[in-house]
Amino acid sequence: MLTDNPLSALVERLLKDGHGRLFNQRSMRAGQIVYGGDEAADGDLLIVRSGRLRCFTSFEGKELTLYMLEAGDAVYLHGGAMLEVRTAADVLLASPSAFRQLVLAEPELALAVLPALDRLAQKSVRMIEDIAFHGVKHRLIRVLCDTADRVGRPAEEGIVIDHLPNAEDFAMQIGATRQSVSTVIAELVRSGILYRFGGGSMVISDLGRLRRELADVR
């Protein structure tokens, strides 16, 4: 468990101090889906202890990824949004009344949850700005740079991203169609910035140039 995050540290302490009965503790395997409205969990606060979950929304078969949740993140479960476990995860659920009891006993819990919620709210605003102000190419390049920073492996050829998400995944992430994502990737490959490496890997031959594109592309 990560404990450098204030919410993670606090939650582990609360569990150790015997407040565990107020939380619904769940271990979830990769692929499991949590529906906001499901299992009488509507309105519950979900706190991630470990693992990785993808929060998404969907409409007529199209999915849109809102954000990834990791240890120390917290989100209220609601009708619309869904969570998909990406990496086996331990989560805590607190009903509104249990959360109330916990906060009255330990106000620090609320002080740690507030910035976690605000972080997600900020991500949503960034996403709105991205979709409203920028085209698919800009959004995709930004995601490629973020992915390179997060999981990129420096090699002789450039930055290697193993198991690159496919066009479908990127499309869900930036709110675009799979087709327009494929078009932009093909364009970046043609211009020599990206190339495919085999085994689902991708090389960014010049991350600096890719980053500079961001400034030029609306």
Next chain:
Amino acid sequence: MLTDNPLSALVERLLKDGHGRLFNQRSMRAGQIVYGGDEAADGDLLIVRSGRLRCFTSFEGKELTLYMLEAGDAVYLHGGAMLEVRTAADVLLASPSAFRQLVLAEPELALAVLPALDRLAQKSVRMIEDIAFHGVKHRLIRVLCDTADRVGRPAEEGIVIDHLPNAEDFAMQIGATRQSVSTVIAELVRSGILYRFGGGSMVISDLGRLRRELADVR
């Protein structure tokens, strides 16, 4: 001051109980702008006591309205987002350390702020879904229906909306260009659902039909 909102009621009580010194109380006139990063207010929590503020973001001269804030709403001030006072407003600002002191003395404050923040987060998610999943026509019709519900005045001719926001305002609200908004309005006028009334007013001759359009238009 509205006091049917839990946060409004609690804040008025805190002010009465002598906690006012921990808040920075400000009365703002219509038209004033609050910049997230300004006046060392970055990271402050803003709570609305009365009036109406528009939270927006901008990029290269294009503005996008994120949400309206009214009594009982609360938002963290950050670099990107800006607030425009629409109706003279009384607001409270709490620095992170002042807010911490307040919550430790009265945990109910945090319990009232959390749902207020979550409400805005939900609005952001709705907005992302709207922009990603729906076209300009759908988004504009939804806003027209909302406006009719909020300020529409029933008359013989239909629902009259006095001082209808102009195409520019609608564009900012739904993240579209002024031109595409004008095109859709012209289309709705041609089909007889809307007509202009003079003096900046607009009549929705058949609100039921306008609502049904929502289901048909992606």
